[in-house]
Amino acid sequence: MLFNSIEFLLFFPVVAALYFAVPHRYRWILLLVASYFFYMCWKPEYAILMIISTFIDYWAALQMGRHKTKKKRKKYLIFSLVANFGLLFSFKYFNFFSGSLTSIFQHFDLAYNFPTLKVLVPVGISFYTFQTISYGIDVYRGVKEPERHLGIFALYVSFFPQLVAGPIERSTNLLPQLRQEHEFDYARISNGLKLALWGLFKKIVIADRLAIVVNQVYNNPAEHSGMTLIIATYFFAIQILCDFSGYSDIAIGTAKVFGVDLMMNFNRPYLSKSISEFWQRWHISLSTWFKDYLYIPLGGNRVSAWKLYRNIMIVFLLSGLWHGANWTFIVWGILHGFYLLFSLWTRKIRSSVSDFLQLDQFPMIHKCIKVFITFNLVSLAWIFFRANSFSDAVYIITHLFNGFSIAPSGILTKQMFMCCIVIVPLVIVDMVERKQYAIDFLAAKPVWVRQLVYLVLIFAIIHLGIIEKIPFIYFQF
Amino acid sequence: MKKFHLYISSSKDTKIKKYFKKSIILLIVVIILQIPLSRIQPAKMPWSVGSLIVYKKLNIEIIYFCDSVLGHVDKDDQCKDNLLVMLGKMLPQYSVKAVASGAYGPDLYYPMCKYMIKNNYHPKVIIVPVNLRSFSSEWDKNPNYQFEEEKNCLAYDSFLFRLFYRAFQVFKLNERKVSWNDYENSPVYDGNVFAGYVKDYINLKGANDENMKKKLIFFYMSSISDKHRKIVSLKKIAQLYKNSNTKIIFYITPLDYQTGEKYLGSRFKETVQENASVIKSVLQKEGYSVIDMSVSLDSDVFSWTGWPNEHLKYEGRSFLAKMLKERITAEN
Numbered sequence: 176m177l178f179n180s181i182e183f184l185l186f187f188p189v190v191a192a193l194y195f196a197v198p199h200r201y202r203w204i205l206l207l208v209a210s211y212f213f214y215m216c217w218k219p220e221y222a223i224l225m226i227i228s229t230f231i232d233y234w235a236a237l238q239m240g241r242h243k244t245k246k247k248r249k250k251y252l253i254f255s256l257v258a259n260f261g262l263l264f265s266f267k268y269f270n271f272f273s274g275s276l277t278s279i280f281q282h283f284d285l286a287y288n289f290p291t292l293k294v295l296v297p298v299g300i301s302f303y304t305f306q307t308i309s310y311g312i313d314v315y316r317g318v319k320e321p322e323r324h325l326g327i328f329a330l331y332v333s334f335f336p337q338l339v340a341g342p343i344e345r346s347t348n349l350l351p352q353l354r355q356e357h358e359f360d361y362a363r364i365s366n367g368l369k370l371a372l373w374g375l376f377k378k379i380v381i382a383d384r385l386a387i388v389v390n391q392v393y394n395n396p397a398e399h400s401g402m403t404l405i406i407a408t409y410f411f412a413i414q415i416l417c418d419f420s421g422y423s424d425i426a427i428g429t430a431k432v433f434g435v436d437l438m439m440n441f442n443r444p445y446l447s448k449s450i451s452e453f454w455q456r457w458h459i460s461l462s463t464w465f466k467d468y469l470y471i472p473l474g475g476n477r478v479s480a481w482k483l484y485r486n487i488m489i490v491f492l493l494s495g496l497w498h499g500a501n502w503t504f505i506v507w508g509i510l511h512g513f514y515l516l517f518s519l520w521t522r523k524i525r526s527s528v529s530d531f532l533q534l535d536q537f538p539m540i541h542k543c544i545k546v547f548i549t550f551n552l553v554s555l556a557w558i559f560f561r562a563n564s565f566s567d568a569v570y571i572i573t574h575l576f577n578g579f580s581i582a583p584s585g586i587l588t589k590q591m592f593m594c595c596i597v598i599v600p601l602v603i604v605d606m607v608e609r610k611q612y613a614i615d616f617l618a619a620k621p622v623w624v625r626q627l628v629y630l631v632l633i634f635a636i637i638h639l640g641i642i643e644k645i646p647f648i649y650f651q652f
Numbered sequence: 653m654k655k656f657h658l659y660i661s662s663s664k665d666t667k668i669k670k671y672f673k674k675s676i677i678l679l680i681v682v683i684i685l686q687i688p689l690s691r692i693q694p695a696k697m698p699w700s701v702g703s704l705i706v707y708k709k710l711n712i713e714i715i716y717f718c719d720s721v722l723g724h725v726d727k728d729d730q731c732k733d734n735l736l737v738m739l740g741k742m743l744p745q746y747s748v749k750a751v752a753s754g755a756y757g758p759d760l761y762y763p764m765c766k767y768m769i770k771n772n773y774h775p776k777v778i779i780v781p782v783n784l785r786s787f788s789s790e791w792d793k794n795p796n797y798q799f800e801e802e803k804n805c806l807a808y809d810s811f812l813f814r815l816f817y818r819a820f821q822v823f824k825l826n827e828r829k830v831s832w833n834d835y836e837n838s839p840v841y842d843g844n845v846f847a848g849y850v851k852d853y854i855n856l857k858g859a860n861d862e863n864m865k866k867k868l869i870f871f872y873m874s875s876i877s878d879k880h881r882k883i884v885s886l887k888k889i890a891q892l893y894k895n896s897n898t899k900i901i902f903y904i905t906p907l908d909y910q911t912g913e914k915y916l917g918s919r920f921k922e923t924v925q926e927n928a929s930v931i932k933s934v935l936q937k938e939g940y941s942v943i944d945m946s947v948s949l950d951s952d953v954f955s956w957t958g959w960p961n962e963h964l965k966y967e968g969r970s971f972l973a974k975m976l977k978e979r980i981t982a983e984n
Contacts, residue, residue, distance in 0.1 A: 181823045195668070295833070361667050379822055633682060638693050640822035 176216040177647070178425045179379055186213065191432050199356040203326050206353075206433065210335035214298070221297040224262055229332045231258045232307040233325055236314040240321035248315050255311040263304045267296050271500030299339030301497055303332055305464055310346040312468055319346050327353050336430040340422045340647055342440040342460035349435070357434025367431030369614055369629065373604075374424025376632050381597050382417035383641035385410040388590055393561055396571050400578030404571050406591065411561045412554040413598060416445065418648045419458070443605050445553070448545035450514040453553055461497070465490050483519075488512045498560070503568055507559040514552055597639065686815055695817035700751050701805045704764065707749050708773035714743070714980065715768075716779040717761045718752035719786070721905060724963040726955035731966050738973040743980060746776070755797040757786040762885035763806040765892050774898050777980055780889060783905040783962055784927055784946060785871045787882055789850050793830060793838040801826040841874040843923060859958055865915045867959045872912060872920070876927040878934050886931065890938035901979050902935055903943035904928050906968065908960045910951035921947055943975060 176182050190209045194202055215222050235255035239248040273289040280287045310331070313319040322328040331350050337343075392399050392407035399407070423440035430437045440459050447453035454462045473486045488509070495508020518525075534541040555572070562568035604613045617625050707715065716722065722735045733741070740748045751764060761780055768774070785791055804825055805817075813820075820826075836851035853870040856863045876883065886902065893900050912920035924946050932942045953968035954960070964972065 177824065179823060180827070181820060181825050184823055359667055359671075361671055364671065629678075630681065630685065634685065634689060636822060637686070637816070637819040638689065640819075642818075642821040644824060644827055 176213050178422065178429075179375060182216065187429060187432075194433055195359050203324075203330050203353065206335070207326060207330045207333065210330065210333040210338060213335040214333060214338055217298050218295075224266070224297055224300065225303060225333055226329075228259060228262060228304065228307050229325075229329045231255060232311055232332070233322070233328050235311055236321035236328075237323070239311075239314045245315070252311055252315040256308065259304050259308050259311075263300060265292065266294055266300060268496070268500045270294075275502075296500075302341050302343055303338060305343050305461070305497075307332055309343070309464060309468060313346050319350070322346070322350055324354075334430070334435070336426040336433075336435075337437055340419070340426070341458075342423060342426065342438050343464055344437060344460070348438060352435045355434070360434070363434065364432050366614055367428040369428070370431065371425045371428030372629065372632050372636075373613070374421040374426075374428060376636055377417040377421030377424065377601065378647070379640040380635050381601060382414045382421060383643070383645045384590075384597055384639070385414035385417070385594050386645045387641070387643075388594055389414055389561065393563065393567070393571075396562075396567055396574070401574055401576045402579045404575055404577075408554050408558055408561075408571070408575075410594060412445070412550070412557050413601070415557065415560070415648055416441070417601065422647050443608060445550050446546055446605065446609075447549050448542060449549055450511065450518055450552060453549055454511075461494070465494055469493065484516055487515050491515070502565050503559045503562055506565065506568070507556050510556045510559065514556070593639075597635075683812075683815070690815050690818070693818065695814060695821065697805050697809075697814070697817065698802045700753070700760075700764065700802050701767070701809060703749070703751055704768060704773065705771065707751075707775070708768070708771060710747065710749075712749045713746045713776040714739075714748040714779065715775045715777070716748060716750040716752065717756065717764065718750055718779075718781050719756045719783055719962075720752075720754040721781070721783070721962050721964065722750055722752040724955065726963075726965040729966040733966075733969075735964075735969050735973060738969055739976055742973055742977040746980075755786075755791065755794070756799070757791070757797070758782060758882040758885040758889070760799050760802055762888050762892075763803050765889050767806040767809065769892065774896065776897075777899045777901060778893070779901045779903070779976060780886070781903055781905050782882075782886065782931055782942070784876075784907060784924060785962065787876045787880055787927070788871050788874055789838045789840050790853065790870050792880075792882065793835050793850065795828045795830045795832055795835055798828060798830055800829060840870055842869045843873060844875050847873075861915065864959075868912050868915055868920065871960065872907065872927075873916070873923050875923065876930050878930055883931060883934055887934055887938060890935055890940050894939065899980075900940060901943070901976065902931075902940055903976070903979075904931060904946045905962050906945040906949040906954075906964070906972065907947075907962050908949075908951050908954040908956070909947040911954075911960050943979060945972065945975065 176186060186209070190205070193205055197205055211222055214225065232255055235251040235258075238251040242248050242251075270291045273291050277287065277289045280289075310319065310322075314321050322331065327350065330353055331344075331346060334344075334349065334353070389407050389411045392403055393411070396404065420441040427437045427440075438460055442456040442459065444453055444457035447456055470486055470490050473489065474482055475486065476483050478486070491508040491512030492505065493508070494511070495505045498504040498507070529535065529541065534544070558571050559565075559568045562571060607613050607616050610616075617628060716736060716739065718735070725732050725734050736748065736750045736752075740746075758780070765778065783791075791797055804820075805813075836849065836854070838850045840847045840850060840853060847869055850870075853866055856866055859867075889900060890902075907924065909921050909924055912924070928942075928944050928946045932944060935942050949964070949968050949971060953965050953971070955963045955965045955968075
């Protein structure tokens with residue numbers, strides 16, 4: 176079930192109404208049933224994997240809770256990790272590695288076809304697997320007591336607002352909230368719905384409109400000139416932000432209606448002044464996951480320079496692989512890792528250049544330059560993320576400055592113009608949110624201003640929304 | 653027995669009431685504002701829905717449902733009149749119009765009939781062709797041939813529905829219920845025997861003997877059950893008009909059985925006739941006789957290149973139009 180579907184528009188109010196109509200002790204059952212129903216709307220059989228993952232981690236955590244020594248707990252953690260990564264590998268990566276090995280063998284004239292599995296990648300498997308893994312590790316570390324209520328734990332794994340595209344929640348944040356009793360809170364529900372409305376606007380009006388131009392260019396890059404490729408690349412940068420942060424906003428907003436506060440997943444990432452800052456603002460739940468469960472256990476930055484470089488590259492390589500079983504994602508991850516290493520290596524040089532140009536005296540200009548460079552580096556990396564193949568990505572990069580006529584090959588100028596118009600509200604919100612959240616900003620305005628803004632959003636969704644089906648980009652992960 | 657009661661305290665009750673009051677006010681404001689806005693940007697309804705309304709206003713007497721057979725004209729035909737024009741010329745005393753498009757079938761004709769009745773439109777005659785290929789996995793399961801948009805608009809059309817139709821479109825009301833993956837993995841049967849999956853048949857290239865056999869199996873050879881959704885739709889159409897003044901003419905579309913026999917032998921014609929008899933028997937039970945033209949035309953009156961289909965040359969169209977004219981005039 177998609178958030179931007181009639182089914183969800185009916186499903187959500189019914190679940191919310193029932194939630195406040197039933198006593199607290201039954202609410203977990205309602206949410207669990209609703210979550211599995213939500214998930215099984217795609218393919219009912221996919222739920223089996225989630226059930227397996229739930230039982231394994233529930234049992235492994237209980238076993239870890241029974242043992243005081245880390246040594247004894249470790250074997251249950253390893254069991255949990257092997258099971259979770261095993262499922263993830265089998266369903267998401269097996270065919271990729273098998274296909275890659277076959278290609279390598281063919282390159283050396285060795286005719287051997289590695290076996291492939293006839294399976295589809297279950298929706299959201301990367302998200303709920305990482306969520307359950309973090310729970311296992313937290314219990315192993317003693318940060319979290321094992322959850323003894325199987326139903327509540329199953330709900331933690333499957334909670335429908337964030338099930339298929341995050342945010343990847345931590346057990347320390349989500350589990351206690353699922354146990355807590357939540358009163359009907361008008362302000363909280365109202366804020367949740369407003370956030371969800373903004374998320375829908377970002378997805379349906381901005382991201383899906385940009386997708387029309389982006390898809391046309393990226394599906395046939397050879398037919399387009401350099402300027403069109405550049406515009407499409409910038410559009411994709413905004414599309415993926417609105418698509419994914421739109422999903423996160425709807426997830427956070429709908430969870431808020433049930434009294435659950437999910438973690439923030441985006442914090443105006445394109446206003447970052449460096450790549451490392453970008454990763455503190457983009458897909459925060461994933462970057463902090465990698466930081467807490469991989470980067471720091473590897474030694475973090477308190478190690479020798481070479482080990483630090485190694486740690487950074489491992490994290491970004493795996494981050495790329497997490498996004499998808501394709502070389503384009505791996506290259507995208509490696510490129511970001513390389514950006515970070517490059518920024519470490521050139522820190523002194525950049526500082527000298529800044530001093531030489533006396534940029535410190537013009538902090539606003541200095542900041543704008545940093546934001547501009549960071550945004551362009553990120554956009555350049557998105558080319559690998561979006562391109563249909565590695566060769567397409569290389570073609571686009573090598574032809575970015577090849578010809579400067581706009582839309583010579585069929586893209587309507589009107590479509591591009593409309594894209595620029597619909598981006599304006601996003602820019603305004605980003606400007607407002609430099610100081611405070613847009614919802615808080617609006618709350619201080621007269622009632623007619625607030626209502627006008629909400630009505631404009633509603634009617635923009637109805638009249639400017641894209642009718643064609645464009646799935647959430649992060650669903651594939 | 654302990655009585656179940658809603659978990660709402662009185663203070664919460666007040667908050668909930670306030671919340672609902674505001675929600676209803678918002679809804680009313682949205683509806684009121686949407687009235688002028690929907691005039692500025694009216695939702696585009698499928699043409700079939702619009703045409704039925706126009707036909708009602710024009711008081712069209714004969715409605716001809718059909719698939720692409722209706723509009724097809726062979727490039728070598730001297731007379732370029734399509735089936736509809738030919739029938740119109742043969743019946744000058746009647747007004748004849750069609751609701752036809754490529755791959756339309758009984759599962760769409762039934763909601764159209766319901767829609768006409770709902771809108772108090774009762775033509776004198778409705779012609780319902782039954783294309784045997786439309787029951788095959790190739791056609792029946794094809795995501796492009798499900799016509800969700802038409803079916804939704806026919807089912808829900810009303811003032812409020814039209815007012816918010818664009819919103820429904822944005823929220824994917826017309827989303828395809830069948831995915832390409834499901835389609836490609838649908839089973840194909842030869843009679844009642846499993847003969848592979850759709851994906852084994854759709855990408856066949858080159859009309860050699862082997863591929864031609866496969867395509868004919870794919871198109872026509874699966875046995876039809878009386879529980880098939882398209883047969884259920886036909887039955888419902890029959891029931892809908894059972895005691896009305898509207899005459900329903902069901903006919904089974906001619907197909908190129910001689911080419912079928914050439915590649916698959918006599919079993920091709922046998923299967924076609926068995927399938928036709930399933931349809932005839934279902935509709936006979938509802939009191940309708942079906943004109944069975946499935947094996948009534950020779951191969952040379954069919955107009956196809958590549959893979960066989962039911963498109964007709966002038967002679968074929970002329971034969972079909974005469975048959976329909978006879979039935980229409982005889983019935984009246």
